[in-house]
Amino acid sequence: MPSTMRAVDIENGKGPISALHLTTIARPTPSASQALVKIKAFGLNRMDLLQREGHYPVPPQAPSTLGVEFSGVIEALGTSGGGPENFTIGDSVFGLAYGGAYAEYIAVSTHMLVRKPSELSWEECAGIPETWITATQALYLVSGFAQGKSVLWHAAASSVSISGIQLAKGDGAGAIFATARQDEKCEFAVKELGATAAFNTTTTDWAEEVLKATDGKGVDIIIDFIGGTYFKDNLRAIARDGVVVVLGFMGGTIVKGDVDISPILMKRVTYVGSTLRSRDEEYQRKLRDQLVEHALPKFKDGTFKVYVEKVLPWEKVQDAHRLLEENKTKGKVICTVA
CATH class of the missing domain: 3.90.180.10 (Medium-chain alcohol dehydrogenases, catalytic domain)
Known part of the structure; x- marks a missing residue:
């Protein structure tokens, strides 16, 4: 050799x-x-x-x-x-x-x-290996997913979210939401992967759409690759006792403007970062x-x-x-x- x-x-x-x-x-x-x-x-x-x-x-x-x-x-x-x-x-x-x-x-x-x-x-x-194991880690080990819980995957067409949406669907999620910056990717998440709904973050108030779709409750789990620019709306869209798992900073590491962090306390939110x-x-x-x-x-x-x-x-x-x-x-x- x-x-x-x-x-x-x-x-x-x-x-x-x-x-x-x-x-x-x-x-x-x-x-x-x-x-x-x-x-x-x-x-x-x-x-x-x-x-x-x-x-x-x-x-x-x-x-x-x-x-x-x-x-x-x-x-x-x-x-x-x-x-x-x-x-x-x-x-x-x-x-x-x-x-x-x-x-x-x-x-x-x-x-x-x-x-x-x-x-x-x-x-x-x-x-x-990387994508499916990362999705497995985020969904089960970090966020504590169980049958019936609702999940939101940001960056819907990323390979980790593609994996995670399939995992959540296979294990009986109550609802699966996704976000992307292109309509084509939103349609892909719903029609190909089986997400309940997907929202274009450049043309809609995605957090508001999530609240409407859940009758104001919000989602139990959010898996976020974006970071700083989604911090405020993650707090709006997460449900009481919900978990936000941060896996990346595609939107930067800085939270700009005046952000009310009271939902972390009032909703008992767990905001956690994880790496593999x-x-x-x-x-x-x-x-x-x-x-x-x-x-x-x-x-x-x-x-x-x-x-x-x-x-x-x-x-x-x-x-x-x-x-x-x-x-x-x-x-x-x-x-x-x-």
Whole structure:
């Protein structure tokens, strides 16, 4: 096996899209509890754009190479073997990593691997780990979702919200609402994903529409990727004893103007932030197990769907980043590794 491999690098360590290029680096060697996976495809995430620009805090154990989700074939195992899942060389898998997926090979803990179902393509599997595990974390571990509760997902056509809407519907949410900045994405959330209703945040008072749709009660759970610009209206739209989970700051980190924070007290609101990549391996493994037990059977029977917007060869990684930055996608952007 060669000691080097091709990988996507960033010229000078950070920069614009034009800084992305293919180069040759050392091939990783799996540690005792890791597997070496030859990558077939990797998924893009918004954190990749931020990391490329130098604006994302990378965990200390992560390699400098971008990418946290992938699919591929196990080519070697560390001295501990295939772990409790009994992975073997030649197994088709997909998985979550702290980084390094924009490459021909990745060394990753066997605790973060999942066997690839024959019903799904390499490209579909590469789009599952980060988005579906993030949605699982936000919905179940952080917000305490249970059957009958209502949920609002901001950024309806983002891959995490696409996953989360399907999870909430599959587990009997009382109502599922969504927001987006384009009518096309709102229609997608309702007609394709099964949301109860979706509201265009650029043309409507979405918080008011949520209150109307819930007879003034508001929603039990809000999953927010926007941040500062939605803080005030999240407090309007959340129900008594509701939970707002913040996963991103696409709208910035500053809350502007005079904002009445009394609903936090009067409604007994829990406003909580959460991340996934910075979590330890044991935490992520538990989420992987929940994905395998809860979601994987529904991928196999077609109940859950991985929405892939575009597949590109990794030589066109600049085009892939550009497509993601345009904010027009409805689902994953995937790169294949030849």
